[in-house]
Amino acid sequence: MPDKPTLEGLEAKWVAAWARDDVYGFDRAAALAAPRSQTYAIDTPPPTASGSLHVGHVFSYTHTDIVARYHRMTGKHVFYPMGWDDNGLPTERRVQNFYGVRCDPSLPYDAGFTPPEKPGKDQLPISRRNFVELCEQLTAVDEAEFEKLWRQVGLSVDWGNVYRTISETSRATAQRAFLHNLARGEAYAQEAPTLWDVTFRTAVAQAELEDRERPGAYHRVAFAGPEGPVHIETTRPELLPACVALVAHPDDERYQPLFGQTVRTPLFGVEVPVVAHRLAEKDKGSGIAMICTFGDLTDVIWWRELQLPTRAIIGWDGRLLPDAPDGVPAEVYAELAGKTVFSAQQRIVELLRESGDLEGDPKPITHPVKFFEKGERPLEIVTTRQWYIRNGGRDADLRAALVARGREIQWVPEHMRHRYENWVEGLNGDWLISRQRFFGVPFPVWYRLDDAGEPVFDEPILAPESALPVDPSSDVPEGFTEDQRGVPGGFAADPDVMDTWATSSLSPQVASGWDTDPELFGHVFPMDLRPQAHDIIRTWLFSTVVRAHYEQGQVPWTHAAISGFVVDPDRKKMSKSKGNATTPIDVLEKYGTDAVRWRAAGARPGADSPFDEVQMKVGRRLAIKLLNVGKFVLGSIGATADLVGTPVSEPVDAALLTRLREVVAEATAAMEAYNYTRALEVTETFFWQFCDDHVELVKTRAYGEDGGPAEGATSAKAGLATALSVLNRLLAPVLPFATEEVWSWWRTGSVHRAPWPTVEELPAGGDAALVGVAAEALAAVRKAKSEAKVSMRAPVESAVVHAPADQVALVEAVRRDLVAAGIISTLTVEPGEGPLTVDVVLAPAAEA
RNA sequence: GGGCGCGUAGCUCAGCGGUAGAGCUCUCGCCUUACAAGCGAGCGGUCGCAGGUUCGAACCCUGCCGCGCCCA
Incomplete structure (x- = not known):
């Protein structure tokens, strides 16, 4: 235990330790051996790898992490992957700007190509394969940066389970699901008028539209x-x-x-x-x-x-x-x-x-x-041949079935369900999944060319599932040779790629091993939680429901927890494009991760919350307080681990622990309901009362310096040790670093693998009302000293407590500690009318 | 235009049928054998407006007003 505990350096220390000890790894074998209810599976949103993370992301990912940590402490096997959404248009744009290149699919591959050091005036045309290679390279760099930040945020994801939406597994999964959709008639191609972006020269889907005045x-x-x-x-x-x-x-x-x-x-x-x-x-x-x-x-x-x-x-x-x-x-x-x-x-x-x-x-x-x-x-409408997946936009029965799926999901908060239903009921066309772009999952489809060299669209040549993933622009369909590509009587690849959502809508399947580990998939699917923000209910959430509806005939998860946004002081959503985004790294370093997480925990599910640096200080203060009280209880007072859970003899100690039972019950119920904000609130309120009142009341007794029977000291230490152990664990999901630090001073193992506190581990015999009465009496004495402008250490000659009749016994029960904490020579307790008051006469020496 | 949410202390928010709460800010104090990056005390609100239900309404109902988001 350090002499002067501080938050600085805790992140580096514990991030390394957690990685070394694999504290957050998912134990596949143990999970499979246990009932499904003992696994908690999370469908983590894959952030756009080519984007940038701001404080809003830190908040919402922290929300999920708090839930994950809670479930882990209840003894569950937490399946908590991380994904990177690296496929798609945002990556193409970033590569174009970063290297000053553009994709020209008509150019041949240049094996020796190296991108310019600096982007030139004009974009350098390069082949599709070279372009895709640059996308792969740059996203790998971006993803490493993201991982570093997430580790600093303390996310307890299983870093052994990371997926990319462009990976081989993702491509195979997306292609396989597409082939299944096609075989069942859920996907189709059609030549039809399509909303078209003339800048990107691609079709766009209804979900990607917005109206602008x-x-x-x-x-x-x-x-x-x-x-x-x-x-x-x-x-x-x-x-x-x-x-x-x-x-x-x-x-x-x-x-x-x-x-x-x-x-x-x-x-x-x-x-x-x-x-x-x-x-x-x-x-x-x-x-x-x-x-x-x-x-x-x-x-x-x-x-x-x-x-x-x-x-x-x-x-x-x-x-x-x-x-x-x-x-x-x-x-x-x-x-x-x-x-x-x-x-x-x-x-x-x-x-x-x-x-x-x-x-x-x-x-x-x-x-x-x-x-x-x-x-x-502005979008134009052009007639093109595109791939669609039926989503109910042209079929009322399907629409109703998808609304019904939405009702199988428990929404947090409940009212976010309306967003989903509104969207599904307002659909006016099927889901357009093809994009005329380059960095994405290609359609596993070729077409025979007729004698005039025109594709025969009616008879697509589909890749066999065993060959997935395929790239039809370099792979050759069975029965053809490469030299027949593009010539009459030969074949041609479907030139399009799938929209990113067509892959990320399969994130539960990709992350849970649908294509690679059927046994695991059978265990964790449907997953327990889809956490995400409300802006992508119509896209990611809805499309994921559609895919699972088709492929598994189920909802993909039992719960959807929707985070709000972090907004600026004008209540505008924080985003890089608006220029009002706050970079997380500076805030994390300035206040410490625990402080930022504390602030994130204060934003209830679904509620937008303004970014306010002043609030970070409050979280920081809580984390520091925990270090200090831990040091005090374990150091100066000398409470030890073997005292945790041992019986207490003093009513004040028993009252504290019985009151703590109520806190544990309430915090647990709140966590079960995904209300981490409430759980933190009740815990935190109790924690400050514990520090300011209970510790102050009992410390003299704990030192054995109050002249009372010696068992009183043991009782005080046992109460403090037990309460500290419980509070340490209750705060762990929100303050992973400070709690782990304190835990390491006196317990073995990680607090994040310690059992979530239960009511049963605390004694029920105390009178919880005593906690309040003791605090009231102490406050009255303090008030007298404060008004007299003397130190809290000023001695009191006499104090007369006027307590309601039913509280007289409670005041007597706290007499020993009250006298010590207030430094009172003579304490008298009398029944009185109205609320508890204390007449205080300060000792003459103390008066000014 | 439709849907959803929100209007409670200067700020951020709890409370959702039974005497208006917390934190921050602000003011005044206090070196107290953990913490001055601390501790104690205090100031501060006709709970958006108007009706209604009720013995009783921030809380339930209706209608307005304002703000935000989603969808047309």
């Missing part, structure tokens, strides 16, 4: 009707060549005469029908709108339900296609071809003005526009 303008444009002009108002006049119909509401009397007739588009003179549909809004603009292929998702619905032709004009790059669509005069379209959407709009507006078909000036408005959440340009 953007300025726009209504352009009032005249179409030539049978009996004069028909005016529509549109924010996207550049889509005029893509117009296939006009639409109004069936009840709209203004346009009923036009239904079934045709009108001619301005500039292009294309005949388009006027149709009726319930989704047309009478009070929006002129009440009649043009349907284009495609301007927005409503256009897609109209196009599909009304069986309209397709006149696509926007290409993958967001520019107008080189050729006019069928039926649109090429000569008029020619000068628009190749323009961006923005410049095409400008030109069309000029042309409409010249032709007189634009009425008045455009009316500026602000309206919501759909964006890819990671994108900076």
